[in-house]
Amino acid sequence: MAAKTDQLLIVVSILEGRHFPKSPRLGLLVQASFDGEQLATDPAEHREQPQFNTELAWELDRRTLHQHRLQRTPIKLQCFTVDSVSRKRESVGYIVLDLRSVQEVKQEPRWFPLLSSKYTKQRPALLLNLLLENDTKTAEPSPDRFKARKAPPRQGSPTVTELLTEKLEAVLIPDQGYHQVGPADQCRDMFVLSVTVAFATKLEQLISSTMKLSAEGSEFFFYYSLLGNDITSEPFHNLLSPDFEPERASVRIRSSKQTLQAFLSRQPSLQIHLCCGTQSLGSTDVRLSALSEVQVDLDCKAATVEGAFVLQPPRRIKQTLGAFPADLQPTVGVAISLRREEAPAKPLGNKGSGLQTHRAPSPSAPPAEQRPRNPSPVRQPPDSSPPAAPPLSPHTESEAESLLEERQRGGDRVGPAAEDLELPVQPQSRPEAAAEGGASSVSVSAPKVSIPSSAHHYCFSLDLRSLRNLVLTHPVAAMLRYSYPFFGSAAPIMTNPPVELQRNMEVSLPQSYCAFDFAALPQQLQDTFLRVPLVVELWHRDSTSRDQLIGRASVQLSTLLSSERSRSLGSTGEQSWRQTHQDRVSVVQSHRPTEKVAELSYVATLEDLGLVKAREVVISDSSQNEFVAPPPPSSHPAAPVSPAAPPVVLPAPTPPRDTLEYRKALELELWKEEQEDLFDHQLRKKELSHMQALAEEWRRRDREREALVKKKEVEYNLLEEQLQKTLSDLEKREKQLVEAELQTQRLQRELRAEHELTLRELQESGRRLRQDCDHRVALEKDKVRLMEEERARLLQQITDAECRYKQLEKEFQVYREQQSSRPEFRLQSDLNLLTLEKVELERKLESTTKSKLHYKQQWGRALKELARFKQREQENAMTRLKKQQAELEAMRLRFLAAEEKDAVRQDRQELDDIRNELNRLKQQEVARGPAPSLFDSAPSPGVNESADEHLSRLLEERDTLLRTGVYSHEDRIIAELSRQIQDAMRDRDNR
Template identity: 65%
Template sequence: MASKSDQLLIVVSILEGRQFPKSQRHNLVVQAKFDGEQLATDPVIHTEQPQFCTELAWELDRRTLHQHRLQRTPIKLQCYAVDTTTSAKECVGYIILDLRSVQEIKQAPKWFPLLSSKYTKLKPALLLTMALENDTKQTELTPEHFKAKKAPPRHGSPVLSSLLPEKLVAVLKEDEGYHQIGLQDHCTDFFVLSVTVAFATKLEQLIPSTMNLAREGSDFFFYYALLGNDITSEPFQNLMSPSFEPERASVRIRSSDPVLRAFLSQQPSLQVHLCCGNHSLGSTEVSLAGLAKSSVDLQKQVATVEGAFILQPPNRAKQSLPVLPLELQPTVGVSVILRRERMPHLLYLLLLKRATTPPHLKESPIFRPPHPLSSPFPTPAQRVRLTACRKKLLHWLSLTQLVGAFSVSAPKIAIPSSSHHYCFSMDLRSIRHLNLGFTVSCMLRYAYQFFGSAAPIMTNPPVDVKRNMEVFLPQSYCAFDFATLPHQLQDTFFRVPLVVEVWHKDPSTRDIFLGTASIQLSNLLTAEKSRFLGPEGEQHWRQTFSERIPVLKAHGTNEKVAELSYVTTLEDLGLVKVQEIVVSESSKVQCSLCGAPPEPRETLEYRAALELEMWKEMQEDLFDDQLKKKELDHMQALAEEWKKRDREREALVKKKVFEYSVLEQQLQKTLADLEKRERQLAHAEMEMQRLQRELRAEHEFSMRELQESSRRLREDCAHQVELERSRVRQLEEERGRQQQQVGKYKVLEKEYQQFREQQSIRPEIRLQSEINLLSLEKVELERKLESTTKSKLHYKQQWGRALKELARFKQREQESAMTRLKKQQQELESMRLRYLAAEEKEAVKSEKHELEDLRNELNRLKQQEDKRPWAGDSSGPAVSPNESADDHLSRLLEERDTLLRTGVYTHEDRIISELNRQIQDAMASAINQVV
């Protein structure tokens, strides 16, 4: 038989809850605390029946478990309601689990009600189970390894499970432009899965000290694979402040809602790598399980997984690297969005049939699955090819238009002749009068598609805003150049306001949306116009407007949370000069010349010569400018490269200094821990010796008490035996007296016979009457004698059974007293006193009963003797027992029982012994008086 494992896991499974109130702005979190270690579940939606489905585990050995059970160490579960807006936590109740009830056998889950619950009317409860499991791991775990492990995912409905295969795959339909997941007949809905790499910070922490960046190349990029397609971001060079355009990669999926959720739950996490050449400097994993949540309705909502994810260097487990603080961790901002495609399916097929693929893109890897790469990341050449193809595709898509036909032949877009060139600029100056209870890391964001760009404009970096202070926003100026008709500009500005969103950027969690400020651009059109001259002396107009507007709280309320100050400017730069016109290949441009004779300076030859001379001078100037520009570019490139290398070296030095300082702190902490542990061991050894001495003294004291108790018990038993013997002797004496009475009856019977013989000489009639009378008396006396004999026999039998029962009772009480003596020594004296008092009371009751029986029997015999005809006529009625003697005996018995019930006196005390002696004397005197 195999021995049990010494390493155990205490596993607490938190399955679900019931009778909780529904709250849309709160999440529920359960925190469990045991032996100084605290674990928590993932936040779940605050519904009536929240689904936690989480297991929390603690590792310990059997000896530690035994100590915790002796000390009755509890496991405390606290349920918190977390505000999704302010992240404030509020305890709504707790549960205490008894560690002594945990077993290695798996038990059925039980409902535990929340104690001190905030929701008193509903009485919420959690479905929990607790079990012991053998820990098969051989490695020693540190406290940071104690993490909650999640429960296995639940299976879907039986009908859906029967339709789904064990492994779902995404099949590329290259001709139709989507991936098919599931059966084609049942899965007809279209979805769009998008991945965006938005930003990155602290990337210099990932540069290895042994890596030569000049040899590998100075370009950095992000790489990930989306449904088998290799995706790379635009390359960038500066790791200190990485600057790259956020790119979104999207794939179309044809499937159904449950099948797509099952497919995403089977998929591994999305791995995003920071690459330099063919090397990965760090990677992170983005779980796609959040997109498969059943609580998100894809018909109305968008499933999103986004945040700042920490990049881990490769082989982190094999390296003994120090743990950086959170603010110095390298992060990458990733957003994964799953939404249902809004474009109707028939319209998409119509566009797909009418669209024609450009000739230069037919062999592009963007339209077919990429070939497998020799290395896990694309080479620089492949990366350039992918980027170029992406740009060509975007350019080709910009030329395609929908009005009932999908045309790709038109090379340019026509601009109306009456269009004006406008320049709109906005400067978000400051924000003040914050009305929130915490410091806000403020970031502003807005977008206005009328200006020609749907990309959001954001202020960066975020600034900290506190209550009762005004903060100026950095990098908040933005200008837009666009062309439109004046009436379209006025109609749009009066109809569509510019909405500025205010966000709180939290590095640890997702960003919090605080509110919006609505800017009415129509105020700019009513502002006063000012005139200014352009670079060529042309006349332009400018309008400027500034004000402070309130920032209203989100979710449709009118509560004011802050004030925003802004300045807007609109410049009218006149009519658009360059106009692109769509013409066909057969069309020709015809010029009509004036019929008037040209002047000499206006002839074509003169103009050609003049243009040639001007072209020569311009070419010379351009050549000089190019030389100067190239020289300046080379010098600037050298300076930038030098600054870059200097910054990289400085970052590496800072990183090494920080690592050395962290290692030094860890070493000092380890030394301090060792010294503290030595002191604790010495103190524990002294404490153990003291406990041993105390236990030894306590054991000796307990042995002495046990011996003393045993001696007292033996003396009590001997005293009880002596009492029983005295009672037996008294009964024997009583039996002798009864036998004497029987002898007296026999003598009387003989006298009666003699009397009959004497009467036989009398006359016959008198003798006959006397004979009849005496026969009747004889029969009566025989009946009384038989009754007396039977009563005596019955009394003897009852007395024998009483003695046997008393002996058995005494034996059971003695065994029970010995058992209780071994288990609970402190209760021995009180138990013994109660036992003796009960026994003495029983004996007194039996003695009273016996005495009453004897008294009744003797009175009956006395009356029988008084009724006999041969008794003397002078003898009067029987004298009743002495009432004063009975009262004296009852008083003595009551006094003795009262003293014993107090618990102060025992049977060994002198006063109790004296009372027992007086009771015996009183009983003997009463019996003698009766006899």
Template identity: 65%
Template sequence: MASKCDQLLVVVSVLQGRQFPKSTRQVLVVQAKFDGEQLATDPVEHREQPQFCTELAWELDRKTLHQHRLQRTPIKLQCFAVDTGTSAWEPLGYVVLDLRSARETTQANAPKWYPLLSTKYSKLKPALLLSLALENDTKQTPEPERFKAKDAPPRQGSPPRPGQAPGRLEPVLKEDEGYHQIGAADGSGDHFVLSVTVAFATRLEQLVSSETKLSQEASHYFFYYTLLGNDITSEPFLDLLSPSFEPERASVRVRSSVPLLRAYLEQQRSLQIHLCCGTCSLGSAEVPLTGLLKSDVDLDRQPTTIEGAFVLLPPNRAKQHLPPMPPDMQPTVGVSVTVWKEGVDVQLAGPRTLEPHAVVKGGPKSPRPPNPPAEQQILSPASPPRRSPVLGRVSPAPGPSHPQTESEAESLLEDSTPALQPVSGQPDAPNTSASVSAPKISIPSSAHHYCFSIDLRSIRDLNVGFPVNCVLRYTYQFFGSAAPIMTSPPMEIQKNMEVFLPKSYCAFDFAALPHQVQETFLRLPLVVEVWHRDPKTQDVLLGTASVQLSHLLTAEKTRFLGQSGQQHWRQTFSQRIPVVRARGRSDKVAELNYVTTLEDLGLVKVQDIVVSESSQSGNRGKKQEAPPKPPPDAAGAPTEPRETLEYKAAMELEAWKEMQEDLFDNQLKQKELKHMQALAEEWKRRDKEREALVKKKEMEYNLLEEQLQKTLADLEKREKQLAHAEMETQRLQREMRAEHEFSMRELQDGSRRLREDCHHQVELERSKVRLLEEERPRLQAQVQEAENKYKQLDKEFQLYREQQNTRPEIRLQSEMNLLSLEKAELERKLESTTKSKLHYKQQWGRALKELARFKQREQETAMIRLKRQEQELEQMRLRYLAAEEKEAVKTDKQQLEDIRNELNRLKQQEGRRSPRPGLEQEAVASDGVDEHLSRLLEERDTLLRTGVYTHEDRIISELNRQIQEAMSLRGGH
């Protein structure tokens, strides 16, 4: 079990976003995948600047972290928009984080903005504010795991788990069995194999901007895609004009059913394949997966395949507003996606030349190619418990013939690099007397031999207030030396003087990768300490000077030849830098002049460098003394010089030297030939690159020229339109101005005419007033005369009236008027009586209706319970109705009798008063009969409308009889 200090947490902080479109019916969720585990943030509002403020962490040990760094396992964050109404998940884009950039820090790293790749909001450029860090897992030792019940299976319609889309199928890795489970986890279903093959690529140079040189992009290119949550990279290649790489097939076992597998592929919709350069995506292609498993496909007999040449689209083409490429210039990648059932005899076809956008579906009908692609299947994942198998190309074990990754080189430099002692001037010759059993260091084949030298030339403008015995000291462990380097002897420096430092030149020989040198020089400066050495007291640190080695990387390169005639590169930089006080203040105490040189001596030839004991201890091995010569044989007799053994050995040595010189010359010629061929191939490749870039730039310039000509034509046309519109505007202004002046003149003329008319009208009215005043006395005289005539006529009328009152006809007329008034009064009383009776009848009808409703409600509620009492209630109702009818008949008879008496009385009075009693009595009788008949009809209709009575009831029959009598009486009159 790993110790507590070996446990680490990979923490990804998702802080906020920017430049997102606002949506009220959606929320944002960020999902992160790493080490076979998927984490997600809480849903937040879909607005312009969403605030996530969430940390996602994965637990792993240092060994697993080192393996992930070797395999360049990325951390993929994908942003989704979730519809709150339909729960549909819509991908917005993704971000890929490099685990190698994470460092162990006690404080959080500064967050960075990462733009979303393959986003649907290309114009808005949405981005996420993220930070990646490694933290020590300081949690307490967990207690033994107690019994814990398993989670109950989710019910139908239950809410989804956090981080998982409703209704989405997610593959679950079964490490022990070696497959991914899609669907139910009960182990049901068949085993299938899903494979993806990247076969070829064409016209990739179209994805690189014309302003960027291909040789400056990166050291290699590769294709990247994700298969069932596993990140896969293809074999890297160097040339975009003619990409040469072995076709690779990545396969994975899946356990599921055909419907579930088809639903999963429909959810995925497409497979995105990216052409990457380092950490940048130059373009991506969409391989549709929806038609891979159709309903008519029988996987029990044959596999199903989607293959073709798919167009790679650059991510920033929409931002640059460039016209679409012609079909013959579009970059493409050949991809084949195949699904088959295990146990079926499958012969997978190799890559072949496909036309762009061509999709060939079918089974194993094509023959197997002579060199099939290397297939990597993860059938039995042998990995740590918390790791998911990585599909795709597996890096070989580090060795002499395989390049190592950055993490391997760092480990070698940290663990096994010998401490090389720097020397003044040129470095000494290496010791050749190392033991065979001495430890060895494995140097990557891509490592370069570097020589770094620094010369601290002079120091001046010392400002400390006392004479100084100056000593300079520095150390830089990257060069392989942990011991400090000091200048000697101490130099006495006075104020306002410059002292040149003797024996301050130091050179370091080391092996490293080029990007390691670049990263280290950019990150770590070389700090030079300035000390005052006093033999009586302790040394005093006066200040420090920071030498920025990054200036060497930007310095001009010069070419020089080595001892063996090989071509090398040298970069030199010199500068004067201030020496800053070391005790909390930043004021300048001196100025240091230095010269630095970096020589690149090419690739390291010897892969295994033997480290002697003396080099491990930091000391150079001294040259061995020559063994003592044997004493001459004094007893030997003199012989012929050519016959001596020494002469023969010397001859053999000379022959051997000549043979070795010939061999060395042949090797030099072969190396020269190889180098010349490599230079020629490199020249041809770069010439092709330049030609391709020139063609691409010419095409872009032609397109831009066409757009410019079209724009100029539009501008000229628009300028003509503007000139015509300006002339038309001026003409309209002139017309409006003339019309305005004409209107003003008309208004002035009209106002003048109105004033004259008003003045004339006032004069007319004044003359009329004068005429009326003159007519007034005459009219007053006529009125006075008319009044006198009226008084005279009134007197005559009064006299005539008195004469007429004395006649009998006048008295009879007055009596008739009185009788008419009395008759009107009686009719009014009769009418009021009729109205009150009608009101009574209405109240009676309402009472009957209410009674009927009550009786119906009682019948409905007590129909079953009171069946035996129904007859009694019916009899009571009949008796009640009969009594009521009797009472109503009595009342009607009484009323009829009163009316008849009243009519008789009126008839008698009219008979006494009227000069024609017969006619008046007959008229009164006829009026009474009509009124009686109308009253009877109204009563019968009112009773029938209540719904209580029918035509068969006795009261209705009686009313009908009375109506018949009244009608016969009316006919008799």
């Protein structure tokens, strides 16, 4: 088993179709698309069963194939009809192929119906085969492929490299009969390129076991194309021992030596096909580039490439045949030569094609005629060829062939009727004397033919009555012609004289009745009528030019067998059966079978005259060399052959023994005995020769049967090996599927366990995050509680300060009352003391204000830190807690801001009260006025300094609150601080 490669080919074989309606103007085309790449077949004939025989392939690796299978990428086939004139395409239907069904093992082709087909009456379908092949073109070169090497450079010819890079083509010069390769100024030499198909062996290996070895009406021939000329060999019928004349096809080429070598080095291989009817059974490639590699001086000697090349069957047939053993490979002998033409020879054959065909002479065969070349390898039968004769049984066929050999050796001609009647030749048992008076013209030594007792005597008559409905615009001198070799003669039957047929008229045909008497087996008659129709040709006879074939009409004789039978009495009083059928058939053009030309009316009659009486029919030795029974076809019904007349016996004279008559009679008797002995000797020799021919024929048939048996044994062995290989592959595949299923189950279990583990990890991580968040929230609550306690402590200090302030105020009131009663110096000392106390109180108030600002700064930093912490918490928290955290944070910020605003408002109010009180005290002191000896009229520097410190403290307090980010200029506390700053600045300016 070949090793698997990474590169693969997806091959879609489009073989044929079915259930398509016939349409001569249209062609069928199949376009396949896969992964954005489109491939298409060549247009095929739009008939009921179109033949495509095309393979479409895509390259890809195993990984890409696996991805396409997972994605379920389809292979879509679209069938189109193509108009041969306008080139317009129309969709017929489509087919979608599943890529997962493509396997590497060979499968039988399957029929796929077209979806959304526009043909609703029938359901068209295509025969497709899907295969996955290893792409070995990159791994190793194929052994049956040859790589054309460049022609080696020659001394003194530096233009060979340039010629290899140029585009060289063979241009036909019709008026000169040769092809020109290269520029005209450089083409000075004339060369002759010849291809000879000499022999072929083991061709029966190309036929599968389901195909008959010799199909009825089929011919085997070789086909190839040489410089655009299609060439076919002489047809042959026996594949076991192919007997055909070697044919040499030559083309004349005008070029130079270097140009021609460069042209041949780049030519593709010459493909030689073995064809049967309309299909190719096998082909081989012969490299034309090998002629350029042969180191031969063409001026002195011809360059030749020859050998026996192996014929390879097509891919779809090769799958059923398998590989050929080394000793049973079908081969064809081909020789290709290239030589210089010494003298300019005159072109032979068709001057316009530049092709010359020569066939090897045969001493026993007449010179072959030049057959028309078809532009395609599909071989069509000639227009004027008669229908094929019915098949013969093996025994009767060997006897007929031995008769044919005897006829060729003795100069006799056996008519076709003898072969169709299956008449074995038997030697005559005793000689018979000739009748007097020339009653019989048959020689005494002539052999006799014995008609089988089971054969029936038939009389077939055909009356071609009229022609009508001519489509052609010009009148036609109509003449009908047909032949049916089964009736005993291959000579054509014609209506004469021609009749003038014009458009939209009907004419009767003169002398168109013809009857045939023949003997045949009923089964043989039925098989022949069912298989071989009677083809009637319509000819136009022109006195100034050659006859022209207008069309053909096919008369199906099988309808005559299904018609009603009527009983009648023959001329001898015997009972017979008659069947008559009357019909009109269409005359169609030969090159366009769907175009109707005219209509033909006919009447066909078949009479069964009963069994042929057992008798011996004598073969004549006359110049015509025809059988006496059955008679040749004539223009009127012929009577059945009567048995041979009995010999006439003359009465013996009664003279005495010594008379002259007695002696003459005695001499006559002696002569008759001598002739009888001589006749017996000749009969024994003829019998011996016949027996030898029969033995040789039996030996030949035995060899054929042995070859067929050997071939079938090889085929069966190959099929058995393929079956065993398929069974082993299936077992391996089943094991692989079981292993893959176990692997899949294991992977499912692993994935399930991994999923459960991941789920538990996610739950655990969520629980940890929840606990972490709860812990952090508790910490934040503790911090808030501590802040509340600090706030309560500060509030208590403020309360204590207020109490002390009230106490001081009371003391001040007491002092003021006492001052009013004390002397003046005592008042001065008290004033100084009070000033010192005031300074101390202002210092304490300043320290208290600074500690308050410090607290506010710490509180701002705490807010900033809290904001940053909240931001980090918001980034790390889970998605489901973000909304709650955001709401909680917003509520906390609003609460803190409200509390801060309340605290600052209360502090500010207390400060305002203290300042108002101090201002009131100052105003009272100013109102009383200081002592002249102690106070001066100028403002004291202490007052100015306290005002500046108050102003700087207000500015610092406002800036601190703004830097926290909690307050803005629109808040009430900031606006109040700004107003106080403006008042302080205005008071300082006033002083």
